[in-house]
Amino acid sequence: MRFSASEGLRTMLTAALVVLLLRWGPQQLVELSRVWGEWSAPQQATAVTYVLVVYVLLRSGRGVQRRVSWHLSAPSATALRAGSALASAAMPSAGGSLSLERRARHEAAHVVGFLASGVVVEEVDVRVRPDGSEGRVVAVDNKGLAPVEQAWGYLVGAVAGNVQDLRDGVHDGGSAVDMNTAQSQVWRVISCGVRPAGYDGPLTADALFEGARARAGEVLEQHRSAHEAVAARLVEYAESDSRVPLSGKDFDDLGVGRVPADV
Incomplete structure (x- = not known):
């Protein structure tokens, strides 16, 4: 029919x-x-x-x-991952393939950026893959920080890896995922409606992003020796084939506590 x-x-x-x-x-x-x-x-x-x-x-x-x-x-993120997709997102730079040392320096910058901002680093992991090295840093809120300080600490730590890459002459665009993570923290700061300590610029996305990059550069400069030490330990960790991720506590002896914003 x-x-x-x-x-x-x-x-x-x-x-x-x-x-x-x-x-x-x-x-x-x-x-x-x-x-x-x-x-x-x-x-x-x-x-x-x-x-x-x-x-x-x-x-x-x-x-x-x-x-x-x-x-x-979502009112507040409780965990943030930085650097986890750089290996798959990055194209080989003029210097060659993505090396373990380069990955370790990138992840070490995240670690220093987070710790110096008062954010707790729960896990740090660097591994060697057939198509390049891979790493991640998992940061969690320090409950002793105000919401705007948590967001600012996340933001500074998220951009620190790229800041170090550029200092090392790496221009492969491999930190795109980190930039997306940073952008979400920019909006989180803006939603708080107040400025984090040490930041006196406008509460606009561009200004906060550039302010966080500048702050990450200051932290990495002040803790240059600690950054080198963290990177060296990450290389040693990766070469040991350990399956137990490191954490921020494994770097307590380096003295990378929260750095006053006016330093």
Whole structure:
């Protein structure tokens, strides 16, 4: 049995209405039964197909909405990863492939940037992969810091790896993921509505980003010897094939505590 395009359109619209009725509650099942009884078998089959399609689309849309709203409205991040995707994102620079030493210096800069900003470093991991080295630094909030100071510490630590890369003459664009992480912390600072200690610029994205890069440069300069020591330990760690990640506590003896912002 065949029915016209107008009947098909009517069936589709009615099917969409059925989905809405089902979403409203069981009271509309009586009305649904009446409409269903008036349909022919082909119309019923088509309606079932439309219902399934509309249902899947609604579920997919709600899932996307949940993911987006979580990222936009989460009050405070409790953990931050820096540097984890640099190996896969970076193109080889003029100096050759991504070396273990270069990776270690990048991750060491994250470590120093976080620790000097009062952020707790939970894990540090550097490994040698067939297509290049890989590393990550996991930082968590220091609950003794105000929200704006936590966000600022995350921001400074996140950009520190790229600041060190540029100082080392590395211009491969491999810190793109770190920059995305830093951007989220810029918005977090702005949402606090107050300036972090030692920052007297405007609460705008560009100004905060540049201010954090400048601050990371100051911290790395002040803790140059500590940065070199952290990098050396990361190389030693990677070459040992240890499966237990390091943490900020493994670098306590280097004295990289929170650095006053006015130093």
